[in-house]
Amino acid sequence: MEHGLVPPSLHVVRPNDHIRFEESPFFLADRVMAWPRGEEPRRAAVSAFGMGGVNAHVIVEEPPAPVVRGVLAQDSHLLRVSAADEPTLRALAGAYAERVAGISGEELGDVAFTANAGRAGHRFRAVVRGADGREVAAGLREVATGGLPVSRRGGAAAPVAFMFTGQGSQYAGMGRGLYAAEPVFRAALDECAGLLAPYLDVPLPDLLFGGATDRLDRTRYAQVGIVSVQVALVRWLESAGVRPDAVVGHSLGELTAAWAAGVLGLEDLLRLTVVRGGLMESQPGAGAMAVVHADAGTVSSALAGFAGVEIAAFNAPRVVTVTGPAGAVERFSRESGLRCRPLVVSHAFHSAAMQGAVAPFVEAVAGTPLSPPEVAFASSVTGGWHTAESVTDPGYWGRAIREPVRFSQAVATLEEVGAGSVWEIGPHPQLTSLARASWAGAHPVWLSTLRRERTDQAEVHTALATYVNQTSGDLDWPALHQGKGRQTVTIPTYPFNRQRYWVSADPPGTTMNHTNEMRRPQRHG
Template sequence: AGLIKTVLSLHKGEIPPNLNFKKLNPHIQLEGTTFVLPMQVQPWPKRERRLAGVSAFGFGGTNVHMIVEEAPEVKKIINDIERPQHLLTLSARSETALLALAKRYQTQFSQTQDLPSVADICYTANTGRAHFPHRLAIGAGSTLQLRERLATFSAGKANAGMQSGSISSQTEHKLAFLFTGQGSQYIGMARQLYETQPTFRHTLDKCNEILRAYLEQPLLSVIYPEAGSPLNETMYTQPALFALEYALAEMWRSWGIEPDMVLGHSIGEYVAACIAGAFSLEDGLKLIAARGRLMQELPERGSMLVAFAEPTRLASILEAHQGQVAVAVINGPNNTVLSGNHAALQSIVQQLEAEGIETHSMTVSHAFHSPLMEPMLESFGQIAQEIQFHPLQIPLVCNLNGQVLSVGETMDASYWRQQTRGTVQFAVGMQTLAQAGCDVFFEIGPSATLLNMGKRVNNSGTWLASLRQEQNDWQVLLNSAATLYIQGVDLNWPGFDRDYQRRHLALPSYPFERQSYWFDTTDKAEVAEETVPEATEESSTSQKTQVGRQRHPFLDTYIALVHPAHTHVWESALEKQRLPYLNDHRIQGAIALPISAYVEMAQAATTEAFGKGKHVLKEIELKKLLLLPEKGSQQVQVILSSDSNEQVSFHIYSHVAGSAPNQDWTLHATGKIQHI
């Protein structure tokens, strides 16, 4: 309390009056000193810095003096950038409590005309509350829209802008990043994100600066042109997709979403490898820019098509066109991409149509992953030799064979040379991810191309996009973030808002359901029958007045002894079912009776034997632990006895219930009792 009071005093810049002070001790002279006793609130002028001391002299031996300095001034983020959409997350321990919490939020925003910022509402709720199993996520562009959607949820209705669900304590997900390949690009991709998300913008700007050494036109002028753009020329397409996907991945990672595995489709594998730590961003951009430039310079461009058949069914037809056409990509069942010489492909199309196999021509700049790439391989291999490769930090599924490169393994220049010409084994790669336990597939790219293909290979799990063409960037992003949250993948909420100016608000508190969780002991009926004799001065140990009080549960039965005199014995059966609150008090797996139980037994026995009064237990010694069996009970005796000097002592023994009467009893605790 003293510390809190001092911190508030520092914060307010005021010194409060001394509580309950009336008259100064005459032996204390303050005249001539710098000490002043504040009798009323005094301003605390700020000079260099405010300092205060807090002393604590505790009953338990605490002797501490703490010097507290005022907190530094919070530097306001000077940033006019704001995102157009926000995400509110609410959670509770039960579905009923979640509904009550949503209603509290709705009520608070309905009772005021001066609505707070939706950004501050979401920031406060997301960062300032614990996240429980029953969850709700609502996307909104304004406080009014948020209020309407809260009302919709409270009424039990659905809305496209919100998601709800529950998770179990065992919920664990394995997340795979899927990096999109060529063909997914479009002018203006992620423009809204670039204008409103500083981390994404900073990363894309960084890529733009690095690529100035390799591109004739600045990357940003290609992606976000004022007039025409060469974006579909492969020398620009490849670095543009790399930069955009790398910036998306870094943004998600700044929000706390880290991949457990990565896979990229064709040029997407370059970004996947960079994120996995195979090479630096600078080397990755150098490599992808060289790849695009060398392909752009190839004399024959060729074409590509999708044949809706398995590669084995196409093998005999392709055999007649060896060196001209090859299988470029195996995307999934009955989805094989052929690439190569244009005339040869036209001939193949005619043969396939004759066999009833459908085809679809692709709009591409070059025949990627085909024999037409071979003239550039030597030059590209030499550039790849200049790259510094590092051990992987995240498992990567390779395009060439669909298998996993594990953490610690290192890629090399020859792999990237082969990858340029070889077949992309996307279908096998997706199967590998599923076999590795991945159940959340997150496409990192300008569209949802890989999600559609991946579902044909493995339709289980959760499939999320970062962006979709013709859709609002933030709506797609926040919808995916909401799905992650509802499924138990917690975001780094401070990181989610780190780039924006935010302030904390006073929001509704948790709606506790007022349920009782006290242990219901099972021995109430057993001990309620026996009454406790009240000790009087005239009564002896064996003759006591019955007053009908319930005996202490640790003292089931009183055993009256004729001899020796001045000895009292109580016997009880202690078992796990009677003492459920001890279930967590275990030593090496066994339930152990705590020292407080021995003290409780001795106190109860003393009160019953000698009546209510002041008694002191002293010289308590623990001889051996009393362990309760998982099944059955332990017979316990509490013995009070007096010696010739009228010194009363207690002894607590036990043995296994039901054993022979003459079995040895184990002594657990002893002590002395002093009457005051």
């Protein structure tokens, strides 16, 4: 089939004289013959008539010719190796390394697709990431030689937690790589763009990737951009099999967390984000904020001499953010004796300057259908768990604008679910280091989805590989490749770990008695 050749019949020099081939459409192939291609695909019937009644008849047909595919460009690839035991897995990793070394682009994507979606998943697994065949092969060789640990799946997967970043994580081009390479991400972002069209004077893709990215410095645009990217990230991760069992959000991020927890629908999330950002941006007065590296008690005592300055966020045991009028915050930073770092902001968020935004936002939320959370949801206002009453109270969402963010306490509450992995959902990691400092017990695996200094696929693929390699979780591998135009190609077969069990012959002179007991030959002196 592959080479277009008809093999000769074995051990035949000339046909039997009683077979009149010339009167039939059949002929004897006594040598290798060309198999011309016709209008129909090549088909062959293969028969085996063995002595003793062993008969087999198989009809085979050549596969369809490859078609021109609209393959999405990728700058990162994931390849999973899976086997029933560790030695076999390491042997398979070595074979895969030889297969991918020196290839890249479309061919590497097809190899990864075949291995990930076309081969069964077993108990032992390892996932490697790379930009090209050389990098993937290097990771596979580490697996083959024992340089990388192998994950063993067993029992229920550990809970997954999502943390949603707030304002300040945005930058021009955030999510551009995933928008180009991941169909689910792109579809989700396009859906957000359609729902936002009545509220924005610039299309969402232009705001994120086009000529309007300079507007991301403004609160009303920044908040919409961040939330839209977070929605697309959640949709894509969930399609790949990563779904949260618990959520928490920092300030703006608590709105997206509410959507991820099933509290409100996507259209309402985006509408409320537009309202929230517009109200906060329209508040008068020049404000400032600063990060203070000290515990809350020390900061609270130091604030006594600086009127108008208040705590905006309890981010970690020794990381507090202060907020207030620009002049007052600058004086606090100079004269308090504490180590302070100014934040680049336009307003004094979570301060008295935001009071004018509270009532209008509560009114906007009051007209929105809200439901009890479907997963555990930690509150960044109270620091405890959300209840059906708190999360559906419009007044709560007004408090979230004005009151300080109790993120450190919320993380301590989140710890109660026993998460095996915590994913930071947003354009750039801001919360992971803070959450680490607030986590008292054994740490989960910390994962980020996007990072300003790294390509989108490289960052999130690293997170997915780490998730499989270091936790009991797994991915929906066929879904991860869906819509990317991949096709199955030849890859190394499963190297069965064969073991020989041979019963040695009995020693000479051994006899069996009537009880089938073996007797050794007697030695006589």
